[in-house]
Amino acid sequence: MTGAETPSILTKAFDLLHAFNPHERVMTLSELSRASGLPKSTVHRLLARLVDLGAVEHHRSGYKIGVGLLQLGASTPAGYMRDLAMPYLANLHRWTGQTVAFAVLREFDVVYLEKLAPHDSPSSIAQVGSRLPANCTAIGKILLAHENPDDLAAFLPSPMPGMTPHSITDVPTLIAQLRTARSEGVARETDEAQLGLSCVAAAVPMNGFAVGAVSVGFPTDTAMPAQLESALRDTASQVAKDVENGLAKGRAHWFPREI
Amino acid sequence: MTGAETPSILTKAFDLLHAFNPHERVMTLSELSRASGLPKSTVHRLLARLVDLGAVEHHRSGYKIGVGLLQLGASTPAGYMRDLAMPYLANLHRWTGQTVAFAVLREFDVVYLEKLAPHDSPSSIAQVGSRLPANCTAIGKILLAHENPDDLAAFLPSPMPGMTPHSITDVPTLIAQLRTARSEGVARETDEAQLGLSCVAAAVPMNGFAVGAVSVGFPTDTAMPAQLESALRDTASQVAKDVENGLAKGRAHWFPREI
DNA sequence: ATGCAGAGTTCCGACTGTCGGAACCTCCAC
DNA sequence: GTGGAGGTTCCGACAGTCGGAACTCTGCAT
Numbered sequence: 301m302t303g304a305e306t307p308s309i310l311t312k313a314f315d316l317l318h319a320f321n322p323h324e325r326v327m328t329l330s331e332l333s334r335a336s337g338l339p340k341s342t343v344h345r346l347l348a349r350l351v352d353l354g355a356v357e358h359h360r361s362g363y364k365i366g367v368g369l370l371q372l373g374a375s376t377p378a379g380y381m382r383d384l385a386m387p388y389l390a391n392l393h394r395w396t397g398q399t400v401a402f403a404v405l406r407e408f409d410v411v412y413l414e415k416l417a418p419h420d421s422p423s424s425i426a427q428v429g430s431r432l433p434a435n436c437t438a439i440g441k442i443l444l445a446h447e448n449p450d451d452l453a454a455f456l457p458s459p460m461p462g463m464t465p466h467s468i469t470d471v472p473t474l475i476a477q478l479r480t481a482r483s484e485g486v487a488r489e490t491d492e493a494q495l496g497l498s499c500v501a502a503a504v505p506m507n508g509f510a511v512g513a514v515s516v517g518f519p520t521d522t523a524m525p526a527q528l529e530s531a532l533r534d535t536a537s538q539v540a541k542d543v544e545n546g547l548a549k550g551r552a553h554w555f556p557r558e559i
Numbered sequence: 560m561t562g563a564e565t566p567s568i569l570t571k572a573f574d575l576l577h578a579f580n581p582h583e584r585v586m587t588l589s590e591l592s593r594a595s596g597l598p599k600s601t602v603h604r605l606l607a608r609l610v611d612l613g614a615v616e617h618h619r620s621g622y623k624i625g626v627g628l629l630q631l632g633a634s635t636p637a638g639y640m641r642d643l644a645m646p647y648l649a650n651l652h653r654w655t656g657q658t659v660a661f662a663v664l665r666e667f668d669v670v671y672l673e674k675l676a677p678h679d680s681p682s683s684i685a686q687v688g689s690r691l692p693a694n695c696t697a698i699g700k701i702l703l704a705h706e707n708p709d710d711l712a713a714f715l716p717s718p719m720p721g722m723t724p725h726s727i728t729d730v731p732t733l734i735a736q737l738r739t740a741r742s743e744g745v746a747r748e749t750d751e752a753q754l755g756l757s758c759v760a761a762a763v764p765m766n767g768f769a770v771g772a773v774s775v776g777f778p779t780d781t782a783m784p785a786q787l788e789s790a791l792r793d794t795a796s797q798v799a800k801d802v803e804n805g806l807a808k809g810r811a812h813w814f815p816r817e818i
Numbered sequence: 819a820t821g822c823a824g825a826g827t828t829c830c831g832a833c834t835g836t837c838g839g840a841a842c843c844t845c846c847a848c
Numbered sequence: 849g850t851g852g853a854g855g856t857t858c859c860g861a862c863a864g865t866c867g868g869a870a871c872t873c874t875g876c877a878t
Contacts, residue, residue, distance in 0.1 A: 376616075
């Protein structure tokens with residue numbers, strides 16, 4: 301659909317980087333070759349280049365993503381916002397004892413910038429850097445709720461994706477939820493992204509837009525304190541204040557869309 | 560010294576990515592062209608590719624590093640360790656109210672994986688992803704202290720780099736400090752990385768190696784609680800326990816060197 | 819309205835880096 | 849010893865890349 305894609309070594313390089321299975325340990329050249337579908341000699345050449353560039357690290361036992369990429373990832377404006385938000389997220393994490401997440405909206409997806417999970421947490425799908433459909437997450441809903449309702453039509457995918465039987469895939473239902481979320485200042489979600497997990501989220505506002513959102517996720521059968529929602533709103537507005545301050549001093553005009 | 564470097568589009572692509580000034584807002588094509596030293600048409604072509612790949616994002620006002628890179632950066636084994644460490648780092652940050660950092664050793668450099676700074680902190684040099692000479696930081700010292708003393712010789716750069724007049728650049732002095740750091744379980748640093756800032760660090764041990772280290776940084780003229788050092792050691796050993804657990808279940812044999 | 823300046827985009831022929839099969843090397847297990 | 853898997857090197861054909869130059873567009877000063 302997108303037309304003929306121009307082949308490029310860059311594409312292969314990124315395919316290769318994405319072939320690193322985050323759940324695996326260090327990977328060998330052959331494993332990477334199979335995972336990426338690229339010929340061994342090509343992988344060999346690419347890896348050598350990537351090692352030179354610090355994007356990949358080599359050790360006796362194999363290859364792994366290099367810490368050099370971490371630096372690049374942190375340079376995104378969203379990463380800067382994350383730094384400012386961290387202390388507040390940490391407080392919220394400590395107070396609730398549950399999973400706290402911070403994310404931004406990209407197209408119709410939520411992209412997680414940070415996640416603070418309890419030590420014993422069942423590994424949730426949301427990982428730092430991962431993308432989830434906005435309609436299936438509390439964070440996504442509160443972010444969508446701050447979008448211009450007219451623009452929203454362009455975002456919404458024709459058949460909205462679902463992750464569980466409880467996911468909201470009906471447009472009118474979603475629109476209704478967004479309206480109430482907007483007025484309440486928080487969005488909720490129950491078993492819609494992952495069975496057994498629920499979530500509440502509040503947005504970090506800036507000039508009327510939502511540049512990001514904070515959420516607390518917890519087992520659906522767990523009772524959360526009544527003040528949870530106001531704590532979320534407080535956290536989000538504290539972050540907002542810091543972001544505006546941080547941008548004011550030292551940085552030129554920022555537009556919400558630039559995060 | 561490294562011999563003739565093979566030109567590659569990959570090199571240019573990374574030069575371009577590094578040309579993004581982390582302290583600036585979104586950058587324009589022309590700015591990037593000047594910053595990277597690459598011709599405009601080349602930058603144009605490269606950016607188009609990188610946008611396709613999600614490494615760069617485009618908006619009316621310019622280009623910025625994309626959140627796609629965040630995902631890759633988080634996939635490094637070190638990033639996994641960081642996830643496990645976060646809650647403990649957050650506790651330490653809350654308890655001390657000072658800057659908490661988490662880093663690993665790469666060659667003779669310390670690479671910061673995480674930094675939790677107080678809201679009003681004077682921006683320190685250490686940023687997520689940044690590299691600092693090991694001999695100038697408390698984290699670096701405690702990590703070096705856990706290296707095999709024989710291997711150490713290969714690491715130590717002939718003229719050790721200094722960052723302030725207080726930096727330790729004398730080999731015997733450093734070796735002596737490493738020895739006491741090893742026996743005490745913590746390393747210290749005063750004005751050696753940045754004037755007016757001090758730091759204490761403890762290592763996260765694994766099979767006798769140090770896979771990472773935690774530090775608390777504070778203004779040199781600030782008195783820190785007496786229990787700071789034991790709190791640091793506790794934090795580090797909690798992280799170590801989680802790391803060993805995390806690796807044990809689900810992941811194959813890990814070697815300390817693989818982080 | 820006019821002209822200038824800088825940003826962004828497109829074009830195209832020369833060039834050169836890239837491609838990947840195949841042969842080769844190394845280590846370990848049986 | 850032998851088989852097999854992982855890793856490395858080679859090289860000729862090919863195709864992607866290069867970047868100067870020309871062009872458009874927008875904003876601003878005159």
